[in-house]
Amino acid sequence: MKSLSKLFRYGPGPSSSHTIAPFSAAKRFASLIKEGEKVEVTFYGSLAYTFRGHHSDSSVKLGLEGHEVTVISDTTAKPPHPLTMKFVSPSLTHVYFSLGGGEIHSDTDPEVNEEDIYPFPTFADFVREYVGSGCRSIPEFCQRYESKDIDEYLYGILEKMFWAIDRGITTCGPIPVNKNPRLQVWRSARDIYQKALTIPAGQGKMELLLSAYAYAVAESSACGETVVTSPTCGSSGVLPAVLYYLFKNKGVPLSKIKESLYIAGMVGDTVKQNASIAGSVGGCQAEIGTATSMAAAALGYCDGLSLHQIEYGAEVAMEHFLGLSCDPVDGYVVIPCIERNGIGAIRAYDSYLYAKHIEPIRKNQVSFDDVVKAMKITGDSLDSKYKETSLGGLAEILKQ
Numbered sequence: 576m577k578s579l580s581k582l583f584r585y586g587p588g589p590s591s592s593h594t595i596a597p598f599s600a601a602k603r604f605a606s607l608i609k610e611g612e613k614v615e616v617t618f619y620g621s622l623a624y625t626f627r628g629h630h631s632d633s634s635v636k637l638g639l640e641g642h643e644v645t646v647i648s649d650t651t652a653k654p655p656h657p658l659t660m661k662f663v664s665p666s667l668t669h670v671y672f673s674l675g676g677g678e679i680h681s682d683t684d685p686e687v688n689e690e691d692i693y694p695f696p697t698f699a700d701f702v703r704e705y706v707g708s709g710c711r712s713i714p715e716f717c718q719r720y721e722s723k724d725i726d727e728y729l730y731g732i733l734e735k736m737f738w739a740i741d742r743g744i745t746t747c748g749p750i751p752v753n754k755n756p757r758l759q760v761w762r763s764a765r766d767i768y769q770k771a772l773t774i775p776a777g778q779g780k781m782e783l784l785l786s787a788y789a790y791a792v793a794e795s796s797a798c799g800e801t802v803v804t805s806p807t808c809g810s811s812g813v814l815p816a817v818l819y820y821l822f823k824n825k826g827v828p829l830s831k832i833k834e835s836l837y838i839a840g841m842v843g844d845t846v847k848q849n850a851s852i853a854g855s856v857g858g859c860q861a862e863i864g865t866a867t868s869m870a871a872a873a874l875g876y877c878d879g880l881s882l883h884q885i886e887y888g889a890e891v892a893m894e895h896f897l898g899l900s901c902d903p904v905d906g907y908v909v910i911p912c913i914e915r916n917g918i919g920a921i922r923a924y925d926s927y928l929y930a931k932h933i934e935p936i937r938k939n940q941v942s943f944d945d946v947v948k949a950m951k952i953t954g955d956s957l958d959s960k961y962k963e964t965s966l967g968g969l970a971e972i973l974k975q
């Protein structure tokens with residue numbers, strides 16, 4: 576598994592795989608070619624279908640600033656990966672794959688490939704290694720593998736997550752999508768937050784607060800503003816929403832919340848290593864499902880649940896999102912994505928409650944690794960219409 580700094584990144588929305596990764600690939604390619612060379616970029620697979628709504632074209636142009644760039648989309652070729660980009664200049668050709676969460680991989684430019692730092696691939700391996708390590712806490716265990724500044728890095732990540740929420744719950748205005756009047760959407764986090772403040776505790780206040788926080792980040796991402804990939808931009812509202820709720824509404828100390836990013840990261844890394852966190856590879860179960868598992872684990876950690884209960888919460892969160900399709904309408908990460916972040920945050924809280932109260936009563940039969948395997952085989956057998964091509968589901972029903 577890779578460093579938590581490779582899971583929690585910071586960049587412009589609306590999509591880590593379609594916006595941040597193309598930008599990184601373009602910047603890397605620009606660093607390898609001569610000044611002023613013309614560049615042709617071809618998008619394949621999901622990128623070819625949804626590049627406009629995901630701003631992939633403008634992000635490669637930004638990464639290749641100073642070069643004349645032609646962008647081509649090829650929906651006919653069968654690419655080796657659902658998110659493939661080819662960069663061609665007179666002096667160089669490279670092919671990059673976007674793996675999800677902003678990570679890029681290349682067979683022709685292997686220097687961009689990121690290394691594993693955790694010498695174990697599954698959640699069960701992580702638990703076994705941790706229990707046998709003699710470490711007093713999960714952060715202490717992870718710090719054995721991470722660079723020295725990881726704690727500081729995670730504090731920075733938390734600050735950026737919370738900043739996106741502070742910004743989102745005080746901002747209004749339209750979310751820029753195409754001209755289809757049926758799809759015009761306005762930022763609503765601020766109004767949801769104001770509504771939540773008027774509701775007495777126990778009558779839906781918590782659910783509305785979680786939704787307001789999740790919408791705040793997801794709407795920022797949809798507007799192309801900077802967010803933390805947790806694990807992706809499309810699902811960037813779920814984990815920050817529950818963490819912000821714990822901090823602002825429950826008084827959990829920031830240091831404890833920062834610590835919870837370690838276990839949330841282990842959960843996300845397990846999915847990334849053994850299945851995928853990209854909607855274009857595994858459907859929305861890979862994005863919102865993973866984000867919800869990460870958030871449930873963080874909630875369990877902050878409440879002092881056992882590692883077994885934390886795993887239960889992460890497992891339940893994913894299990895009931897299995898098969899969730901990715902069908903962003905018109906290729907914009909707006910419908911159903913923003914609302915889905917709110918639902919994910921509430922589901923994370925419910926999963927944590929199951930872990931806390933039901934796990935001691937009824938033994939869970941499904942491990943987190945089991946559900947990740949199930950997610951992978953489900954994702955592999957999903958039709959490509961439901962994997963971020965905007966050809967099926969809601970995208971089909973609401974198309975212009």
Ligand code: SF4
Pocket residue numbers: 809810853854855858859860862863900901902903908909911912915963
């Ligand atoms: S439907 Fe889910 S996976 Fe697809 S773009 Fe939206 S948030 Fe991402």
